[in-house]
Amino acid sequence: MSATESPIxxxxxxxxxxxxxxxxxxxxxxxxxxxxxxxxxxxxxxxSSLLGLISSIKFHSPNFLAEPAWLTYGRVRPAxxxxxxxxxxxxxxxxxxxxxxxxxxxxxxKPLPIIAGAKLLNIGVVLGVLGxxxxxxxxxDTLNFPRYAAAFIFGGYFLIGVPAVLMFHRRxxxxxxxxxxxxxxxxxxxxxxxxxxxxxxxAFPLRGVAQPIIAWWYxxxxxxxxxxxxxxxxxxxxxxxxxxRELVSQNLALFAFWTLILFGSxxxxxxxxxxxxxxxxxxxxxxxxxxxxxxxxxxVIWKTVxxxxxxxxxxxxLRFVTVGLVCFLTAGLMNIADSVAAFGxxxxxxxxxxxxxxxxxxxxxxxxxxxxxxxxxxxxxxRELPFPKxxxxxxxxxxxxxxxxxAPLALGGIVQGRNLLNAEVAFVDVAKSTLMxxxxxxxxxxxxxxxxxxxxxxxxxxxxxxxxxTCQAFLAEAISEAQPAGVKS
Amino acid sequence: MNYGPLIFLAAFFALASSWFGxxxxxxxxxxxxQQTNTxxxxxxxxxxxxxxxxxxxxxxxxxxxxxxxxxxxxxGTVFDVLLANAGTNRAALSEALQKVKPTLSAADADQxxxxxxxxxxxxxxxxxxxxxxKTLSVGGAKAQFLVCPVGPDITRGWGKRRNVAxxxxxxSPTLLGSVRIGPDxxxxxxxxPDINWHLRHLYAPKSEVKGSTMPSYPYLFEKRxxxxxxxxEALALTSELAAEKGWEIVPTPEGKALVAYLVSLRSxxxxxxxxxxxxxxxxxxxxxxxSAANASAATNAPASK
Numbered sequence: 001m002s003a004t005e006s007p008i009x010x011x012x013x014x015x016x017x018x019x020x021x022x023x024x025x026x027x028x029x030x031x032x033x034x035x036x037x038x039x040x041x042x043x044x045x046x047x048s049s050l051l052g053l054i055s056s057i058k059f060h061s062p063n064f065l066a067e068p069a070w071l072t073y074g075r076v077r078p079a080x081x082x083x084x085x086x087x088x089x090x091x092x093x094x095x096x097x098x099x100x101x102x103x104x105x106x107x108x109x110k111p112l113p114i115i116a117g118a119k120l121l122n123i124g125v126v127l128g129v130l131g132x133x134x135x136x137x138x139x140x141d142t143l144n145f146p147r148y149a150a151a152f153i154f155g156g157y158f159l160i161g162v163p164a165v166l167m168f169h170r171r172x173x174x175x176x177x178x179x180x181x182x183x184x185x186x187x188x189x190x191x192x193x194x195x196x197x198x199x200x201x202x203a204f205p206l207r208g209v210a211q212p213i214i215a216w217w218y219x220x221x222x223x224x225x226x227x228x229x230x231x232x233x234x235x236x237x238x239x240x241x242x243x244x245r246e247l248v249s250q251n252l253a254l255f256a257f258w259t260l261i262l263f264g265s266x267x268x269x270x271x272x273x274x275x276x277x278x279x280x281x282x283x284x285x286x287x288x289x290x291x292x293x294x295x296x297x298x299x300v301i302w303k304t305v306x307x308x309x310x311x312x313x314x315x316x317x318l319r320f321v322t323v324g325l326v327c328f329l330t331a332g333l334m335n336i337a338d339s340v341a342a343f344g345x346x347x348x349x350x351x352x353x354x355x356x357x358x359x360x361x362x363x364x365x366x367x368x369x370x371x372x373x374x375x376x377x378x379x380x381x382x383r384e385l386p387f388p389k390x391x392x393x394x395x396x397x398x399x400x401x402x403x404x405x406x407a408p409l410a411l412g413g414i415v416q417g418r419n420l421l422n423a424e425v426a427f428v429d430v431a432k433s434t435l436m437x438x439x440x441x442x443x444x445x446x447x448x449x450x451x452x453x454x455x456x457x458x459x460x461x462x463x464x465x466x467x468x469x470t471c472q473a474f475l476a477e478a479i480s481e482a483q484p485a486g487v488k489s
Numbered sequence: 490m491n492y493g494p495l496i497f498l499a500a501f502f503a504l505a506s507s508w509f510g511x512x513x514x515x516x517x518x519x520x521x522x523q524q525t526n527t528x529x530x531x532x533x534x535x536x537x538x539x540x541x542x543x544x545x546x547x548x549x550x551x552x553x554x555x556x557x558x559x560x561x562x563x564x565g566t567v568f569d570v571l572l573a574n575a576g577t578n579r580a581a582l583s584e585a586l587q588k589v590k591p592t593l594s595a596a597d598a599d600q601x602x603x604x605x606x607x608x609x610x611x612x613x614x615x616x617x618x619x620x621x622x623k624t625l626s627v628g629g630a631k632a633q634f635l636v637c638p639v640g641p642d643i644t645r646g647w648g649k650r651r652n653v654a655x656x657x658x659x660x661s662p663t664l665l666g667s668v669r670i671g672p673d674x675x676x677x678x679x680x681x682p683d684i685n686w687h688l689r690h691l692y693a694p695k696s697e698v699k700g701s702t703m704p705s706y707p708y709l710f711e712k713r714x715x716x717x718x719x720x721x722e723a724l725a726l727t728s729e730l731a732a733e734k735g736w737e738i739v740p741t742p743e744g745k746a747l748v749a750y751l752v753s754l755r756s757x758x759x760x761x762x763x764x765x766x767x768x769x770x771x772x773x774x775x776x777x778x779x780s781a782a783n784a785s786a787a788t789n790a791p792a793s794k
Binding site: 058059060062063066067068069072073074075077078135136137138139140141176181184185188189192196200201205206207208209210211212213214217221225258261262265266268269270272273274275276279282283348349350351353354416420421422423427428429430431432435 | 493496497500501503504506507508510511512515516518519520522549550551552553554555556558560562641644645651652653654655656657658659660661662663664665667668669670671672694698699700701702703704705706707708
């Protein structure tokens with residue numbers, strides 16, 4: 001087993017002056033590209049949660065903003081989902097992954113291709129969101145961006161991914177830490193699934209149900225496998241790093257890695273889908289086997305902190321990561337329950353599945369990314385965030401937002417499913433039975449939006465301050481250069 | 490020793506396996522599906538008419554699949570035994586009926602026989618139904634069993650059988666939907682073939698379905714000045730929804746295409762892999778004669794006025 005290196009001993013925590021020359025070099029090299037990716041990610045977060053709030057209000061007041069075509073529910077909803085997935089999750093995950101790879105491998109980030117890639121990525125997301133709103137959506141969940149947007153996103157990913165692979169190649173620390181395994185697999189897997197899905201479903205569609213099958217496969221691989229890989233890479237880095245304890249069993253963490261890629265990648269085909277029966281069957285078996293992933297991840301973290309959850313609660317970044325982890329385990333349990341016949345028959349076609357996927361992409365992945373952002377940003381800029389206290393407020397907004405936003409959806413889904421199975425209940429009454437839950441979930445969406453606003457403003461002010469400092473330094477330098485020249489002549 | 494490349498290969502194959510299993514293999518079987526025959530011998534499926542195909546694009550663009558599924562499920566199949574013809578030996582038939590259904594009293598059996606053609610029993614296994622049909626075929630009596638899919642979707646009247654891959658052969662994109670915030674639409678064209686109903690429903694859902702949670706789609710319609718003769722396409726709306734005098738509401742081409750698509754949605758053809766006996770086709774002689782008589786009566790009625 002080559003993975004023996006732990007992140008703790010090599011570099012000290014935080015941006016304290018004791019930081020080694022290399023890690024400050026890593027931080028300064030990554031400052032501009034990472035800030036761009038973080039900032040743009042936070043921007044999309046705000047856009048997405050605004051769209052999310054609109055669609056959430058439409059759940060229970062269908063005629064709210066029904067008039068302009070581009071604000072109809074069927075367009076706002078996928079725009080909300082995909083701007084979160086590609087604008088925030090993909091973008092910030094790339095930034096956090098780059099930083100982790102640089103830190104763990106003791107290499108520097110070459111900023112230029114990353115900045116170019118970030119540009120392409122964001123052009124792609126702009127085109128994608130506008131495309132969905134103007135009626136160009138592909139119609140498949142998590143894959144709704146039209147093909148012209150997907151091409152930009154793929155290009156942007158390529159420009160960031162290739163330097164990332166090269167960074168792994170020229171790393172100074174040869175032994176691999178577990179997080180690097182996760183990151184490397186994620187780095188290769190995304191372009192594979194994204195190109196497959198976009199080529200075969202959106203650009204040159206196959207016939208009939210082959211389309212939804214591939215779309216389901218993609219959604220599971222993106223939202224469970226890929227996000228799991230990146231999210232766990234961050235978790236397995238941050239938990240030992242911040243608590244100062246070594247990750248207890250790297251082998252168990254690697255077991256989570258193998259089970260995640262082996263079983264997770266086969267999940268995603270709904271039980272009732274009108275496709276050849278072997279597909280849902282294999283998928284169900286794979287889903288049940290993902291229990292191994294969740295058990296091993298929970299064990300690793302539990303043993304690392306020795307059962308003292310308080311350790312995780314002391315640091316704000318870790319608090320985000322901990323909530324993310326809880327959501328990961330809950331979403332996993334929900335998915336396994338969903339795939340078992342007795343329960344799945346109820347939750348099929350209901351809000352429950354929506355709550356489950358959002359718990360994965362928002363509750364787990366976005367929360368983990370928030371933790372990484374609040375951990376990384378002060379280090380790369382060498383100063384605190386402008387409003388450090390807002391981060392704590394953001395944490396509670398996001399956590400309560402998940403609680404109020406998703407728990408009612410899951411419960412409402414169960415009520416809805418039970419009513420759907422009972423043909424005596426008229427369909428209109430089935431829809432009505434969920435209304436109260438949907439109203440509560442709107443409250444959660446409001447909280448989430450507020451939290452995102454705080455994060456965005458924090459980063460925006462930080463960016464403006466940095467620009468001002470850079471301009472002042474540049475001016476000062478120009479003046480000091482100009483004066484002696486003037487004296488001489 | 491450096492295990493790096495080995496581990497990389499292992500991870501590669503682990504992930505690639507799902508690509509082969511869930512992308513390539515399905516494409517090699519369901520991706521190669523061709524038209525098939527229904528149990529009646531007709532070709533199935535047939536491509537939708539042109540406007541309906543445009544309507545599918547409107548359906549996609551407006552994210553209708555965000556709320557509507559198009560996949561009927563069934564929890565199982567039952568076999569209803571249908572007695573089509575009593576034959577000549579009523580007493581023997583009544584006895585046979587009591588053998589098939591031991592709970593039946595002689596009086597009840599006779600009562601049932603007086604209502605022929607009638608469904609006399611329901612079995613969950615085909616062999617039982619087969620045996621019952623044999624028992625009932627006494628004295629020239631004709632019995633047969635009908636294959637009836639069951640399940641909440643079918644009880645709701647959303648479809649007659651479960652959907653199968655063949656149903657979607659000519660639809661691209663294939664929008665199966667994953668949530669039922671609205672009802673399933675796999676057979677909405679059977680349920681509600683009235684184009685004008687759909688137009689009014691899209692314009693003002695609550696006017697057609699009380700308590701509906703569907704948003705209205707005013708942008709699929711335009712309000713324009715009515716000519717001397719109101720347009721044949723103008724919506725017949727109730728007074729509170731109707732445009733003011735001299736104006737009318739007509740569907741845009743997108744609106745018309747969407748409705749053409751909706752009424753084209755039907756997947757109730759009996760297929761070998763998802764069989765179903767159509768009740769009307771079942772009692773061979775009685776059925777056809779009866780429907781023929783009805784049809785002629787229906788066509789004659791207006792003429793006699």
